[in-house]
Amino acid sequence: xxELTVNGVKRQVDVVPEMPLxxxxxxxxxxxxxxxxxxxxxxxxxxxxxxxxxxxxCQSRIGEIAGKSVVTIEGLENRDQHPVLxxxxxxxxxxxxxxxxxxxxxxxSLLERASKPTDELIDQVMxxxxxxxxTYPRIRAAIHAxxxxxxxxx
Amino acid sequence: MEDIKNISxxxxxxxxxxxxxxxxxGSYGDAAMAATxxxxxxxxxxxxxxxxxxxxxxxxxxxxxxxxAQHADIGQGVGSAQxxxxxxxxxxxxxxxxxxxAGPSPAYFNTGxxxxxAPFLAADHSPAAExxxxxxxxxxxxxxxxxxxxxxxxxxxxxKLRIAGAVARExxxxxxxxxxxxxxxxxxxxSGHVILPNGTKIPYVxxAAExxxxxxxxxxxxxxxxxxxxxxxxxxxLDVRSKAMGELKFGIDRKMDGMxxxxxxxxxxxxxxxxxxxxxxxxxxxxxxKILKLxxxxxxxxxxxxxxxxxxxxxxxxxxxSTYPAEQAGHWKVxxxxxxxxxxxxxxxxxxxxxxxxKQGTLVKAEYRAPYVGHQPLEPLNGxxxxxxxxxxxxxxxxxxQAVQSIAAAAVGxxxxxxxxxxxxxxxxxxxxLEFENVRVLAEIANQMRGTPIKLVFSxxxxxxxxxxxxxxxxxxxxxxxxxxxxxxxxxxxxxxxLKGLLERMGAPSKDPDPxxxxxxxxxxxxxxxxRATSYEAQGLSPSTxxxxxxxxxxxxxxxxxxxxxxxxxxxxxxxxxxxxxSVPTYRKVLETxxxxxxxxxxxxxxxxxxxAFVESFGTPTxxxxxxxxxxxxxRIDKVWVAVDVGKVVDPVNLESQVxxxxxxxxxxxxxxxxxxxxxxxxxxxxxxxxxMRIYQCPVIEIRALENDPKVRGIGEPPVPPxxxxxxxxxxxxxxxxxxxxPFNKFIDFV
Numbered sequence: 001x002x003e004l005t006v007n008g009v010k011r012q013v014d015v016v017p018e019m020p021l022x023x024x025x026x027x028x029x030x031x032x033x034x035x036x037x038x039x040x041x042x043x044x045x046x047x048x049x050x051x052x053x054x055x056x057x058c059q060s061r062i063g064e065i066a067g068k069s070v071v072t073i074e075g076l077e078n079r080d081q082h083p084v085l086x087x088x089x090x091x092x093x094x095x096x097x098x099x100x101x102x103x104x105x106x107x108x109s110l111l112e113r114a115s116k117p118t119d120e121l122i123d124q125v126m127x128x129x130x131x132x133x134x135t136y137p138r139i140r141a142a143i144h145a146x147x148x149x150x151x152x153x154x
Numbered sequence: 155m156e157d158i159k160n161i162s163x164x165x166x167x168x169x170x171x172x173x174x175x176x177x178x179x180g181s182y183g184d185a186a187m188a189a190t191x192x193x194x195x196x197x198x199x200x201x202x203x204x205x206x207x208x209x210x211x212x213x214x215x216x217x218x219x220x221x222x223a224q225h226a227d228i229g230q231g232v233g234s235a236q237x238x239x240x241x242x243x244x245x246x247x248x249x250x251x252x253x254x255x256a257g258p259s260p261a262y263f264n265t266g267x268x269x270x271x272a273p274f275l276a277a278d279h280s281p282a283a284e285x286x287x288x289x290x291x292x293x294x295x296x297x298x299x300x301x302x303x304x305x306x307x308x309x310x311x312x313x314k315l316r317i318a319g320a321v322a323r324e325x326x327x328x329x330x331x332x333x334x335x336x337x338x339x340x341x342x343x344x345s346g347h348v349i350l351p352n353g354t355k356i357p358y359v360x361x362a363a364e365x366x367x368x369x370x371x372x373x374x375x376x377x378x379x380x381x382x383x384x385x386x387x388x389x390x391x392l393d394v395r396s397k398a399m400g401e402l403k404f405g406i407d408r409k410m411d412g413m414x415x416x417x418x419x420x421x422x423x424x425x426x427x428x429x430x431x432x433x434x435x436x437x438x439x440x441x442x443x444k445i446l447k448l449x450x451x452x453x454x455x456x457x458x459x460x461x462x463x464x465x466x467x468x469x470x471x472x473x474x475x476s477t478y479p480a481e482q483a484g485h486w487k488v489x490x491x492x493x494x495x496x497x498x499x500x501x502x503x504x505x506x507x508x509x510x511x512x513k514q515g516t517l518v519k520a521e522y523r524a525p526y527v528g529h530q531p532l533e534p535l536n537g538x539x540x541x542x543x544x545x546x547x548x549x550x551x552x553x554x555x556q557a558v559q560s561i562a563a564a565a566v567g568x569x570x571x572x573x574x575x576x577x578x579x580x581x582x583x584x585x586x587x588l589e590f591e592n593v594r595v596l597a598e599i600a601n602q603m604r605g606t607p608i609k610l611v612f613s614x615x616x617x618x619x620x621x622x623x624x625x626x627x628x629x630x631x632x633x634x635x636x637x638x639x640x641x642x643x644x645x646x647x648x649x650x651x652x653l654k655g656l657l658e659r660m661g662a663p664s665k666d667p668d669p670x671x672x673x674x675x676x677x678x679x680x681x682x683x684x685x686r687a688t689s690y691e692a693q694g695l696s697p698s699t700x701x702x703x704x705x706x707x708x709x710x711x712x713x714x715x716x717x718x719x720x721x722x723x724x725x726x727x728x729x730x731x732x733x734x735x736x737s738v739p740t741y742r743k744v745l746e747t748x749x750x751x752x753x754x755x756x757x758x759x760x761x762x763x764x765x766x767a768f769v770e771s772f773g774t775p776t777x778x779x780x781x782x783x784x785x786x787x788x789x790r791i792d793k794v795w796v797a798v799d800v801g802k803v804v805d806p807v808n809l810e811s812q813v814x815x816x817x818x819x820x821x822x823x824x825x826x827x828x829x830x831x832x833x834x835x836x837x838x839x840x841x842x843x844x845x846x847m848r849i850y851q852c853p854v855i856e857i858r859a860l861e862n863d864p865k866v867r868g869i870g871e872p873p874v875p876p877x878x879x880x881x882x883x884x885x886x887x888x889x890x891x892x893x894x895x896x897p898f899n900k901f902i903d904f905v
Contacts, residue, residue: 015440015441015458016440016441019460019461020460022460023458023459023460026407026459027415027458027459027460028458030409032400032403032406032407033400033401035404035406035532035533035581036406036459036534036611037532037533037534037614037841038614038840038841039463039613039614039840040614040840040842042840042841042842043532043841045532072400073399073400074400079399085398085399088398089390089394089395089398092390092391092394092807092808092811093394093398094391094393094394094397094398095229095230095231095582095811095812095815096228096229096531096532096533096580096581096582097229097393097394097397097398097402097404097579097581098229098404098531098532098533098581098582099532099581100397100398100400101400104398104400122849123849123850123852124850126849127848127849127850129849130532130841130845130846130848131532131849132530132531132532132582132584132819132846133229133582133811133815134814134815134816134817134818134819134822134847134852135811135814135815136814136818136847136848136849136852137814137852137854137855138811138814139849140849
């Protein structure tokens with residue numbers, strides 16, 4: 001049994017330690033917001049937070065994150081009022097939506113490091129998150145809007 | 155229901171002989187209503203007590219209102235646009251209804267294909283063209299073909315869903331009149347309620363039982379656009395919130411009690427069987443429950459997807475070799491040899507005397523190439539299914555419900571009507587979810603595992619290897635310029651046939667020339683004295699299929715690059731010359747608009763350049779200007795301006811998203827993507843080899859939508875074709891270098 005904390009709840013799973021966190025979340029724990037897109041850290045659709053950092057869950061072996069705290073979009077604090085989620089909705093970023101939870105988890109992590117990111121920084125940090133529908137212009141706009149919202153809250 | 159073979163063949167008969175003799179029908183909406191009467195309402199069978207359905211799109215029970223989305227949502231937003239069109243007329247607000255995807259039924263035949271199926275240019279509104287479209291519509295009605303694609307959702311549903319909503323509204327009002335004894339004229343509706351003159355508000359759901367007992371008001375008329383509350387105005391797509399919150403369930407997120415997980419390894423020599431396999435190592439791997447032999451590969455059943463994928467990876471397979479050339483060079487060689495009479499598809503259009511025109515002035519010749527490209531939506535192919543002795547149930551995101559039934563049924567040995575299909579929200583498609591690789595193998599697996607629900611997820615690598623690509627094509631264009639004018643253009647291309655391929659795999663092979671090879675080739679709206687457009691169909695190559703914008707994605711690049719070369723040879727300005735030559739006033743306006751938006755004013759200089767391209771695809775004229783700067787790290791795309799004319803904008807916010815997404819799609823694949831074969835298998839098996847566009851390469855994209863076209867047009871695909879030629883033309887303007895082959899990064903670096 002491997003124990004970890006997911007969205008504030010202690011969970012135990014009986015899987016091989018090599019299993020990526022992504023599949024533990026999706027298939028073992030039924031948490032489906034982290035998406036399988038590539039399995040090799042090329043798309044970012046599986047992005048979650050481990051101990052507060054944005055991580056590709058397809059590359060995180062469960063055995064190595066035992067005891068750590070995992071947060072998916074379902075477990076974000078103040079989810080209904082979250083400035084990044086709000087900005088994503090107001091700017092209607094999603095098209096098919098499949099990559100968007102990963103985009104959002106990456107964007108939250110970006111805004112924690114840089115309160116007012118430039119387009120250049122956004123491009124740099126968000127380039128690991130692939131969007132096949134091409135929502136990039138709206139992703140940029142939503143991140144700027146979320147930054148403004150966060151500033152206003154402070 | 156009709157056999158899928160007849161459905162597709164009748165729906166896609168191109169050419170006047172095949173579609174002669176139909177009945178002209180006044181409007182698409184009327185046609186849809188006629189179809190309801192003729193084909194029945196599929197909602198009637200599943201209706202609960204005290205519930206009512208007025209037509210195939212509206213169902214009201216005592217506890218909820220359900221609006222049916224007949225077109226699949228593959229990210230393009232039609233899971234929102236379709237119910238909004240109904241809700242507009244029903245006076246429903248978002249949140250007052252549920253949305254359900256339609257099951258397979260001929261009642262949901264796609265009227266939107268009528269324009270594309272009639273052998274006339276989109277801008278031709280002559281009586282003969284309209285008569286052919288009416289005939290095509292009648293053929294579609296008879297066929298009952300329900301399919302999402304060809305940017306047809308809005309053209310198909312714009313009228314018929316508003317009529318469906320109006321019928322529901324007027325019937326609910328009639329039920330309220332009967333109950334209350336109040337004159338119908340004094341009754342109104344608002345926000346999900348019927349309103350009586352004394353102010354009494356009756357919720358629609360309370361009227362369901364009574365409405366079911368009266369005849370629906372079939373002559374209800376939709377409202378004048380000036381009365382619209384939602385349509386045409388900026389609105390919130392219904393699926394945005396649940397997608398941002400991570401709550402929306404895609405097909406891949408489905409679960410069932412007792413479900414087992416499957417992964418597959420399939421013959422990468424497309425269409426060929428498995429010869430033998432060795433599963434010795436996989437057998438004892440963790441989580442593995444069973445190993446199954448399939449017609450074209452193997453499957454592992456395990457306790458989760460990752461165990462299944464790991465184990466299937468460890469199986470050694472011996473494959474039957476490909477019937478197409480094993481190496482990519484062989485594919486190009488076949489194409490090069492296909493410009494011959496025996497491979498003629500069709501001479502689609504001929505104006506003047508091309509051979510004589512080519513002898514006038516200066517001759518210009520150029521060859522262009524476009525490679526195979528993958529679809530690769532981010533949600534890999536998947537599906538959930540259970541087979542019992544009496545039938546099969548399947549949950550999968552797909553654009554062809556009836557074909558899912560027939561393909562799955564054939565794989566299991568059932569009749570199509572024994573297969574129950576539940577469409578799913580899809581994480582993208584771009585044409586991928588018109589094919590059947592996942593459906594066929596899932597049916598095969600579930601049949602071997604009868605009684606156990608099976609969830610199949612393709613690994614990204616399998617998805618790439620099984621992806622039936624966009625057509626590969628070569629164009630050999632010739633033209634002439636004299637005294638500052640284009641005299642002649644002789645456009646010829648050789649290509650694999652994407653739509654014919656799809657039809658064949660649907661079980662409805664066609665002998666007609668592939669009409670998608672005319673798209674972007676024959677529909678040239680410049681006033682040229684001598685013009686000819688000819689397609690050749692290469693034989694024996696990789697199967698290919700519909701990829702966002704289909705034929706126009708390659709031919710549009712060839713044509714608009716070559717027109718640019720001719721304009722340059724004639725010493726003219728690329729945009730001003732296009733405006734001057736454009737023969738359709740509304741299309742000219744699209745070009746003038748993009749000129750105004752981009753403040754087009756001749757060459758930029760200093761390593762900067764602008765290119766323009768104009769392509770009409772699926773009836774939607776689209777002009778794009780791309781601006782680039784040469785830097786020491788390569789070409790940087792600074793900005794793109796897009797002007798389109800869709801006749802009527804339904805949702806301006808989503809329209810902008812579709813245009814921006816189409817531009818990103820068109821540019822990204824033209825810059826960075828190709829699929830190449832080696833030993834019969836594609837060599838690119840994940841996004842690091844087939845990247846398209848990431849955010850760091852994405853330019854600012856400014857759009858403007860016009861409403862001058864006499865018809866309502868789609869927007870999912872038309873922004874794609876002009877992107878590649880506009881970029882190539884911009885690179886020429888900035889550098890003097892003509893890039894005549896995709897992907898462009900074989901010839902130039904991008905920042």
